[in-house]
Amino acid sequence: MNSIAQIKRIGVVTSGGDSQGMNAAIRAVVRTAISAGIDCYAIYEGYSGMIAGGELIRKMEWREVSGILHEGGTAIGSARSSEFRTRHGRRQAAANLVHNGIQGLVVIGGDGSQTGANLFRQEWRDLLSELVAEGNITPDQALAHPELAIVGLVGSIDNDMFGTDMTIGADTALHRIVEAVDAIINTAASHQRSFIVQVMGRHCGYLALMAGLATGANWLFIPENPPEPGWEEEMCAMIHAGRLSGRRHNIILIAEGAINRAGKEISSEYVSNVLLHRLNEEARVTILGHVQRGGSPSAFDRIMPTQIGYTAVHELLNYSSDREPRLIGVRDNRVYASPLMENVLKTRQVQDLIRDREYGQAMQMRGRGFVEAHTILNTLLRAQPRPSGPDTRPLRLAIMHGDAPAPGMNTAVRAAVRLGLDQGHTMLAIYDAIEGFARGDIREMNWTSVHGWVSRGGAELGANPRAAMEKDFPLIAGQIADHRIDGLLMIGGYLGYDFAYQLHSRRAQFPEFNLPILCLPATINNDLPGTELTIGSDTALNSNVEDLDKLKEAALASHRCFAAEVMGRDSGYLALMCGIATGAEYVYFPEEGIQLEKVRRDVLLLRDSFQQGKRVGLIVTSERADAFIKTDFVATMFEKESGGLLNVRHSILGNMQQGGRPSPFDRIQATRLAGRALQYLVEQVYRGVPVVGCLGRIEGKIEYTPLTNLPDLMQPGFQRPRDQPWLENQKIAVTMAEPPIS
């Protein structure tokens, strides 16, 4: 069989509904292709552009995808094409691809677009025979294009596709929804109102569910899990009970595909009427609509599409005609390839299950994370303080922070406190971290103590980067005894982890320390062992990306370069990821250090680019990138070594990176981790096992890691873990930033 010897020319197309982050994928595909020495053509306006051909199929140059990372939508246009559904349309599209010498396609779109692409691929040989017979292409051209290689990337805000944990655009849509609901909560609380917010998701409740978890919604309707008959009464009872307990607002989230158990639509109007007639509550309805598709992509929706766009090109370069085409997505925090059509079929299967009212199976097919999020949300919205059961001993559990504040800390405390109270335990808050513990600033929390904390930035319990001192330990031992603390939950950064380790090391001296101690990772630096992601790092990344976008704008206006310094202590995570998300030219971070030779080389490359018409330059440095060379010096080097051609300013983003409302992802993570942590801690107390460890995300799963050997988990002399899988992104960052030298 004649097969593609080597792919030299590929096309990229965005099709179906647009979503934020598609531009990052296009940019990655174009730049990875050019770096690999192959041509990349953009097919404008989806499949209709493929059929129209001409100016709508154009070779892309490196510079043409500059300045699009921060834009929502797709720079090459998208469309729905009824013509592509016809064989005649697809034949014309095939002719245009052959005329342009395109051998492989990266298709960025939803399940419809992927189905179309697969059909096109299957028909390819026949279409080409027909084109030869018509005289539209020559037999030689047909021979040179024996088949069409395809690879799929999923662009969809709904997160409704199998084969990837996240679709391109879903995280940004969640940002838009959460921003809107946060704003609505302010006004709802002022007037003691109920709001019904309808979000997108015709077949998939992902956005509604995660937004519910991230905003502390009071009721949720999703297509996969319709409410039981009689839900109207139950919902009203819950809302009424909430009002009686002093809650000033109610938020009801409804996915646009919400149905009842009989498969009949539940509309926002219906829910609103139920509240009016049963509770005499005039609820306001907000239908969020297209704002969910809009706005600048989140950090995640720039980084993830860059990673999968990069991988998609390599997939085509390693194309094998005897393998089914694949979809490139992410699973368990890693790029993941799986058979394209199998995923499309499974995606449709869930829709069929919902149609056939097999809701239990539909939920199971959504996966573990979805089911767990649903269970936690249901527990949180139903939870209420109650005495513990007759067969369980009520516990006294304490929560504290350690190290600097991180967005999401309050969210985690709220979840842990409420879930603990719901089980009948006494929840104690240790204020002011280690210092407050020693001083005995310990207070009992009640249900309303954590009201509004789901979205609040900072750390209400107080967090500060102060390590434990020898004098603290006897005092802390006394406090544990006085307050009869059964288990300790530390939500914080390295100094908090170290504190847990120090307590463990002193158990012989202070028997009071023989209690289960569990740490949850919360720091913007993402520098902790036992987890690939810490609570707070996503918010910091988003905050930095917003600031760096502004710096880039200013740089563009004034033909300047900026060297921007971000936090991270000894970890370059924030710097590297910000660099990828904002399209920085160079990133200097502690794992690599700053070599003057490298800086000199970078300057010359940047100078050449400016001489060829480049107008903006961004260099990101990490606060401890090098022990001696600081950011201002890097800026000076760039200016001096470029012979004055580059005008470079430096800017230190500073402590604002630790503030701000937590991002949706950080809220969801904080809530899920806190839910698991509470459960784990309670189990250990009942079992009488004084564990000292942490819970974190490892390859996407929540895992326990003991901290009894904390120093061994760290790189000697540095505050960063031995294992840093994110470093793999360095090669992608370099590919995106450096055009090949011609």
Ligand code: ADP
């Ligand atoms: P999405 O890709 O977002 O699911 P659509 O389902 O509207 O969006 O599909 C986008 C385009 O993909 C359609 O307008 C059509 O051109 C093409 N397409 C979808 N399904 C098919 C199909 N079964 N056969 C051929 N082309 C299809």
